[in-house]
Amino acid sequence: MLAEIRPRPDELAHLQGVIDRLVPAIEARGAGAMVVGSASRGTWVRGDRDLDLFLLFPPGLDRDSLERDGLAMARAIALEFGDGYREKYAEHPYINATVDGIDVDLVPCYCVASATEIQSAVDRTPFHTRYVAERITGLVDDVLLLKQFAKAGGVYGSDQMTEGFAGYLCELLVLRYGSFGGVLAGASVWRPGIVIDLEGHAAKPFEEPLVVVDPVDPNRNVSASVSLSKMMAFVELARGYLAAPSAAFFEVRPDPPMEAGAFADALAERGTALFALRFPTPNLIEDVVVPQLRKSLDGLVQLLARNGFVVNRADCEMGPDHCLLVFELLVDALPAVARHQGPPLWNGENAGKFREKYAARPGAGPFAGPFIEDGRYVVEVPRRYRTAGGLLGSDEILGVSLGKNVRRALGDRELLAGRDCWSAEFAPFLGAFLDPASPLVRLERG
Amino acid sequence: MLAEIRPRPDELAHLQGVIDRLVPAIEARGAGAMVVGSASRGTWVRGDRDLDLFLLFPPGLDRDSLERDGLAMARAIALEFGDGYREKYAEHPYINATVDGIDVDLVPCYCVASATEIQSAVDRTPFHTRYVAERITGLVDDVLLLKQFAKAGGVYGSDQMTEGFAGYLCELLVLRYGSFGGVLAGASVWRPGIVIDLEGHAAKPFEEPLVVVDPVDPNRNVSASVSLSKMMAFVELARGYLAAPSAAFFEVRPDPPMEAGAFADALAERGTALFALRFPTPNLIEDVVVPQLRKSLDGLVQLLARNGFVVNRADCEMGPDHCLLVFELLVDALPAVARHQGPPLWNGENAGKFREKYAARPGAGPFAGPFIEDGRYVVEVPRRYRTAGGLLGSDEILGVSLGKNVRRALGDRELLAGRDCWSAEFAPFLGAFLDPASPLVRLERG
Numbered sequence: 001m002l003a004e005i006r007p008r009p010d011e012l013a014h015l016q017g018v019i020d021r022l023v024p025a026i027e028a029r030g031a032g033a034m035v036v037g038s039a040s041r042g043t044w045v046r047g048d049r050d051l052d053l054f055l056l057f058p059p060g061l062d063r064d065s066l067e068r069d070g071l072a073m074a075r076a077i078a079l080e081f082g083d084g085y086r087e088k089y090a091e092h093p094y095i096n097a098t099v100d101g102i103d104v105d106l107v108p109c110y111c112v113a114s115a116t117e118i119q120s121a122v123d124r125t126p127f128h129t130r131y132v133a134e135r136i137t138g139l140v141d142d143v144l145l146l147k148q149f150a151k152a153g154g155v156y157g158s159d160q161m162t163e164g165f166a167g168y169l170c171e172l173l174v175l176r177y178g179s180f181g182g183v184l185a186g187a188s189v190w191r192p193g194i195v196i197d198l199e200g201h202a203a204k205p206f207e208e209p210l211v212v213v214d215p216v217d218p219n220r221n222v223s224a225s226v227s228l229s230k231m232m233a234f235v236e237l238a239r240g241y242l243a244a245p246s247a248a249f250f251e252v253r254p255d256p257p258m259e260a261g262a263f264a265d266a267l268a269e270r271g272t273a274l275f276a277l278r279f280p281t282p283n284l285i286e287d288v289v290v291p292q293l294r295k296s297l298d299g300l301v302q303l304l305a306r307n308g309f310v311v312n313r314a315d316c317e318m319g320p321d322h323c324l325l326v327f328e329l330l331v332d333a334l335p336a337v338a339r340h341q342g343p344p345l346w347n348g349e350n351a352g353k354f355r356e357k358y359a360a361r362p363g364a365g366p367f368a369g370p371f372i373e374d375g376r377y378v379v380e381v382p383r384r385y386r387t388a389g390g391l392l393g394s395d396e397i398l399g400v401s402l403g404k405n406v407r408r409a410l411g412d413r414e415l416l417a418g419r420d421c422w423s424a425e426f427a428p429f430l431g432a433f434l435d436p437a438s439p440l441v442r443l444e445r446g
Numbered sequence: 447m448l449a450e451i452r453p454r455p456d457e458l459a460h461l462q463g464v465i466d467r468l469v470p471a472i473e474a475r476g477a478g479a480m481v482v483g484s485a486s487r488g489t490w491v492r493g494d495r496d497l498d499l500f501l502l503f504p505p506g507l508d509r510d511s512l513e514r515d516g517l518a519m520a521r522a523i524a525l526e527f528g529d530g531y532r533e534k535y536a537e538h539p540y541i542n543a544t545v546d547g548i549d550v551d552l553v554p555c556y557c558v559a560s561a562t563e564i565q566s567a568v569d570r571t572p573f574h575t576r577y578v579a580e581r582i583t584g585l586v587d588d589v590l591l592l593k594q595f596a597k598a599g600g601v602y603g604s605d606q607m608t609e610g611f612a613g614y615l616c617e618l619l620v621l622r623y624g625s626f627g628g629v630l631a632g633a634s635v636w637r638p639g640i641v642i643d644l645e646g647h648a649a650k651p652f653e654e655p656l657v658v659v660d661p662v663d664p665n666r667n668v669s670a671s672v673s674l675s676k677m678m679a680f681v682e683l684a685r686g687y688l689a690a691p692s693a694a695f696f697e698v699r700p701d702p703p704m705e706a707g708a709f710a711d712a713l714a715e716r717g718t719a720l721f722a723l724r725f726p727t728p729n730l731i732e733d734v735v736v737p738q739l740r741k742s743l744d745g746l747v748q749l750l751a752r753n754g755f756v757v758n759r760a761d762c763e764m765g766p767d768h769c770l771l772v773f774e775l776l777v778d779a780l781p782a783v784a785r786h787q788g789p790p791l792w793n794g795e796n797a798g799k800f801r802e803k804y805a806a807r808p809g810a811g812p813f814a815g816p817f818i819e820d821g822r823y824v825v826e827v828p829r830r831y832r833t834a835g836g837l838l839g840s841d842e843i844l845g846v847s848l849g850k851n852v853r854r855a856l857g858d859r860e861l862l863a864g865r866d867c868w869s870a871e872f873a874p875f876l877g878a879f880l881d882p883a884s885p886l887v888r889l890e891r892g
Contacts, residue, residue: 190792191792192792229819229821232791233818235792236797236801239794269782310756334777335716335718335776336715339758344678345678345682351682355887368880368883369882369883369887370883370887371883372675436817438801438818441805444805
């Protein structure tokens with residue numbers, strides 16, 4: 001297994017060649033240069049072609065100058081050695097370029113003396129690099145195995161879509177448990193709330209299900225972005241591997257597409273009502289768009305629920321061209337009458353207003369009440385939307401909390417229903433949606 | 447108004463005549479005799495024809511002898527003066543008979559020196575009588591008004607069906623607030639948790655929404671049987687009367703029957719799915735049967751909910767011949783797929799068993815999962831009952847917590863659906879079910 005995931009000598013040599021050209025060029029321009037991330041410590045899985053190169057500036061420089069001068073230098077490097085550049089934004093702007101087939105991020109940051117003096121998140125990265133580099137000797141293969149294991153299990157990556165395990169987190173887990181097998185044995189008994197604190201220096205309580213205190217910053221949880229479900233998926237995979245280890249645990253297998261006919265058949269067998277909103281993908285990075293998709297999905301699920309339509313499952317996907325929000329309902333048609341809960345009777349003023357308003361039976365259609373239930377007024381009134389399609393097809397959906405880019409993109413939306421939700425663009429996503437399985441179940445099914 | 451609810455002189459004279467014949471007859475047989483309840487203190491609303499007469503025995507007598515000798519004496523009195531007798535059970539057995547058109551309860555009890563020495567609940571009643579009789583002078587009309595007000599509003603009676611205000615509770619409220627109008631003003635600002643403690647001697651905290659500490663027993667809440675909704679109905683009526691007093695607040699108007707055609711029309715307009723279980727009324731008193739009906743109703747609502755059928759409203763009625771449990775659902779048909787939640791992943795042993803069981807996809811029909819949601823396993827399996835009618839028509843309903851008499855009676859049940867739920871026997875109940883209104887709303891609609 002290791003033989004397949006260790007970087008090949010020619011890959012390492014090629015990467016080192018790029019480093020050996022870029023670092024002197026940066027230093028010649030008067031900044032410090034530091035390779036960070038997996039390339040800096042050999043925890044680099046075969047086939048990865050990423051290089052993170054930091055441009056270090058003195059902390060006395062003001063922020064505007066750092067951004068201006070740092071980016072200018074990064075652009076110059078990119079133009080000299082690469083194929084042009086792309087300007088990107090994380091917390092700070094940086095420059096991305098391709099140099100000899102390697103995807104290089106050139107990131108200006110402050111070179112501070114201690115991690116507690118950092119001025120922004122990127123300044124912390126060099127400290128991570130030093131912390132791991134000083135301790136990782138002899139454990140590089142374990143890190144490689146763990147990263148590949150997490151990748152194959154679909155839990156690798158701290159991006160917003162994955163909500164999984166970052167490379168630095170994998171390194172810290174190997175340092176904590178001493179080996180790849182040790183990490184799996186440790187994880188197999190994790191419970192939400194577990195705290196791993198290599199330096200024993202946590203400066204506050206953390207709320208997230210998995211807490212790995214950053215050894216260079218006692219106020220930071222390295223695994224803050226790991227969702228409970230991804231944490232438990234890792235736990236499940238660890239137990240599964242310990243019970244029956246096999247090479248399959250390291251093989252990345254993307255979701256197979258579900259073709260249109262199979263999709264229609266599966267939907268018919270389930271008997272549920274499926275709706276999808278499809279709209280153009282905003283021209284922004286995934287870590288900006290995905291949180292907005294999630295927020296929109298939550299808001300629309302709540303809108304459906306407020307209108308009496310119970311969502312069985314819902315999910316979202318950001319494709320290169322379109323985004324898709326998909327909702328599966330048990331029932332998409334409801335009766336004319338809807339319940340509307342009023343104030344408790346002991347709130348005399350509000351209760352009186354409510355009674356007066358509804359006792360007059362405003363509007364046409366079925367009407368009952370106000371009556372008292374559990375000490376509160378309740379009325380039954382004509383239902384505004386009797387079908388989920390009517391609700392999702394209305395502009396009510398723009399009234400929920402959407403991100404601003406998703407809101408704009410929804411101006412050009414299509415509402416799809418039933419088998420028409422299928423498109424080739426989303427065939428793997430829709431297959432996983434209609435036939436979901438945990439990572440271990442998926443793996444055992446082969 | 448008072449002129450209409452005060453007992454007429456001829457009624458009082460007739461009642462006194464019955465008392466004057468029964469009391470000496472009891473005393474002649476060696477027991478004490480005491481008139482308790484409203485007849486003892488003139489707080490007797492016109493048209494009531496009830497007399498509670500207690501037979502007092504020395505506290506040294508053992509309980510078996512009290513029951514045997516007390517009941518024997520009560521039977522003898524009933525046979526001598528009345529039309530035969532009916533043996534009844536509250537906490538203790540007692541004898542009910544009709545004497546000259548008056549409904550007389552003859553209740554054997556211990557004559558104890560203080561209310562803290564009572565051996566059963568009935569022994570407490572003479573203390574209530576004495577407590578009220580000593581204080582009620584000048585307030586009798588206020589009690590009469592309050593009782594009639596509560597009757598007309600549908601909140602009079604501490605029986606299990608009404609869950610309202612007992613006569614003794616009305617008397618205590620008048621003592622507390624000084625007048626009928628004072629009670630309404632006080633009640634208009636009641637909130638759940640209010641405590642009224644005339645003697646300032648509550649011996650413990652009480653949990654019920656309305657607490658009126660028994661002045662003869664610091665451990666007892668006189669209004670323990672008042673439901674939150676009936677408490678708030680009284681609050682609503684008090685506010686309504688204070689805002690616009692009228693004779694209508696004292697007029698008892700039973701629910702008008704809803705005829706079959708109007709019932710079918712109302713149901714069609716609502717668009718909901720109605721089901722009713724009808725079965726013979728067990729041959730027991732209301733206070734035994736009604737709690738069993740309520741319990742059965744709750745259990746069946748939960749059974750429906752567990753199977754995915756959301757109940758909009760449900761209610762029960764005990765008629766002389768049949769009982770009716772009625773359920774209104776927004777939806778009575780569901781898709782083939784049903785969600786089944788498994789254990790959290792961090793419970794490793796149970797999670798492993800669950801995964802193994804369901805990963806094998808037991809059974810036919812749609813199946814998805816196990817997948818992980820919020821850290822728990824979830825599977826989707828074929829739904830057992832796709833229609834509410836199928837579920838309610840099955841013997842699953844006998845698996846919920848029913849009272850033993852209701853369970854037996856359900857052996858001879860009919861399941862009714864839609865407009866067929868209607869019958870003349872339940873026409874007033876069904877009218878109130880399909881067109882419910884709070885007491886004040888009903889009164890204002892006239």
